Amino acid sequence: MTKPRILALPGSLRRASFNRGLLVAAQEILSERAVVEIFSLDEIPLYNDDVRLAGYPEPVVSLRDAAARADALLLGATEYNFAPSGVLKNAIDWASRSPDPPLQGKPFGLVGASTGGFGTVRSQLALRQILLIVQALGYPGSLHVSGAAKLFDEEGRLTDEATRQSLSDFLDGFLGFLERVGSG
Numbered sequence: 001m002t003k004p005r006i007l008a009l010p011g012s013l014r015r016a017s018f019n020r021g022l023l024v025a026a027q028e029i030l031s032e033r034a035v036v037e038i039f040s041l042d043e044i045p046l047y048n049d050d051v052r053l054a055g056y057p058e059p060v061v062s063l064r065d066a067a068a069r070a071d072a073l074l075l076g077a078t079e080y081n082f083a084p085s086g087v088l089k090n091a092i093d094w095a096s097r098s099p100d101p102p103l104q105g106k107p108f109g110l111v112g113a114s115t116g117g118f119g120t121v122r123s124q125l126a127l128r129q130i131l132l133i134v135q136a137l138g139y140p141g142s143l144h145v146s147g148a149a150k151l152f153d154e155e156g157r158l159t160d161e162a163t164r165q166s167l168s169d170f171l172d173g174f175l176g177f178l179e180r181v182g183s184g
């Protein structure tokens with residue numbers, strides 16, 4: 001069987017982002033079983049429908065193409081003020097529009113790390129609602145990493161073994177889900 005291609009979107013532009021760190025760890029854990037592409041959202045401009053009508057900007061074309069090619073998405077659900085980061089919401093908005101909206105029917109999984117006690121639970125709930133509206137297909141499992149400052153090093157690499165095991169368990173379930181639903 002061919003390996004599933006997973007497009008991983010970190011919800012943070014921060015160099016040592018914990019959410020990027022989770023996605024890097026996922027890439028390592030799945031290295032034999034899936035192709036995980038981490039797509040940085042640094043170059044994605046703020047959504048503007050006038051710009052869209054004039055033609056998608058090149059970084060947005062890259063994002064939409066990567067999403068279209070992928071069998072699934074994995075989002076690092078950075079939480080700001082009890083909500084998904086604007087960075088992530090903005091990317092979803094660009095990817096949600098015609099022609100051929102690449103998120104439609106696309107399976108996705110959510111993981112998230114925060115310094116607070118709830119591990120991005122509010123961001124993830126909101127993302128589920130947003131992605132439902134764009135008709136993406138959510139994996140019901142989730143991973144909430146709280147107290148992240150103690151679990152990652154100063155480069156944003158996941159160093160905590162128990163969290164790595166929880167991520168591995170999450171990914172086992174997510175890959176099983178992808179086998180069941182195909183690529184949407």
Ligand SMILES: Cc1cc2nc3c(=O)[nH]c(=O)nc-3n(C[C@H](O)[C@H](O)[C@H](O)COP(=O)(O)O)c2cc1C
Nearest residue numbers: 012014017018019020078079080081082114115116
């Ligand atoms: C503007 C702002 C708002 C934040 N709001 C929350 C929040 O609502 N819940 C939470 O758990 N952490 C919150 N935090 C702390 C983040 O969890 C922390 O900055 C984390 O490192 C962000 O994710 P990242 O490591 O992927 O950049 C907030 C941080 C910032 C800068």
